[in-house]
Amino acid sequence: MMLQNCVQTPLGIVEVEVVGSGIPVMVLHGSPGGIDGARAMSQFLDRDRSCCIHLSRPGYLNTPLDPTAPSIDAEADLLAALLDTLDFARVGVLAWSGGGPPAYRLAARHPSRVSAMVIVAAISSSWVAAKMHLSERFVFGTRFGEHLISFLATHKPEHIVEEALKGEGTIRGEELRNVTNHVLAHPAQVKLIVDTARTLNIGGKRKPGWHNDVKNYADIKSLELECVTCPVLLVHGDADSDALPVYTYYAHARLPNSELIMMAGGTHPSFYAHQEAEIVQERAKQWFEHYSQEGRKNAVK
Template structure:
């Protein structure tokens, strides 16, 4: 079970699951330890040791009271690795987990052996203003209940709405992807599990608001200074974090590879016709650089 662990830089809600190659897991914005847990469903816990955590301001991990910056988060992650006794790890980051992953690699390069960065922010990002329906669905306890209900009783509708909201696919292209996902229970489960973690209110509100502010203010993440190998994965129909963010990163990272998934939404690494193939590429990257 997860617990709050005290580090030299403050407490972190964290759990360590599995044995083998250590993988530090950085969820998106919003999210939490439950989102990190969902992200590693494709990793065999007999091969990979997954370090799930809530990023600052999410769930039980508090914000830095003095300067809740991206760099402060990176230093907190390094302190967590010290406390847990991991001298070196791989990193798996999705979406809003990208900026702290990059800054960790810049500020503490000896701690990172390889990174897999999924549909992630790599430069200044301004959150779109949510519609009233989105504020109700993702910012209230009623919306949180509705998502949990759909995840249990109507996953087909949840899959359709998730792909519409996270990508630009429509019509026959959207229908084809939905039908594929519905035929693969693991992909349906990933969308359902992730949907439960994206409420921007309650115990996730502080983290969400901090990310929105910090990411809009990004001048540079110093991607040119990241020395470890990076596998970038993005869907070309992602409307949440546009594909240009991974293209921008790939052009600046010294040792990187970009996989652009055709007809892929923001969740394509986990829910897509080629998801299993790309996931195996990610596992192989972690095994290569352990």
């Protein structure tokens, strides 16, 4: 099955793509990002066993941001309306980084719609965006910078891998070289980092979503994690400098039903780019499959 379009829901338009068959999994990209980021995130899922719902979150690419409803809760309600429109009664949710807050609020506000979640290196409480250096604003905030990333992705992918692991983690020296060499030896891990790098520009058609996330996430008082009743697999790298591991420890202490995997020496993309990435990804697939089956049994009962 494959569907790609901007669909009209009762609460607004959403850019969405449905790919594959099997267990439905909604994929929520981080900040910044877009449907292309969601597509990269789900590469590890088998298309004959998973039906992936990729989308652009509000304000990113072709999903407009409703100025009258810019909140995280409004986004969660929009996601539930999208499930109604696509005729999905219940889904798993895969969220990375800035996709965490709307994932948690979807599960808290619409518990019957979420069978299980895999939350990767995600924000769970107030987050203040770090001030960008001039060079970062040039690379990630301009049209020229977007073209530069695209050029490097095509001609120098190893440079993007090295900079991503160094810039989004605290590992240095031999440890950084070892992780980098491992990732470079695994084409799927290189592809994830390169594909994700193409989605990180905070200008253009991603700018409204980025600014909305920055404002909303700084203002978080509580995501009501205690109200999330579905099983949650939490994954984080202990050397992540982008979304600090404390966010996942915080969530684990408050979620009623969660399991924690902390990846040693893992940077922000460690779920996808790390010596144990394939092992942890397999656990994530098992998580979705197990709780999807449990949900079907309960429905039959």
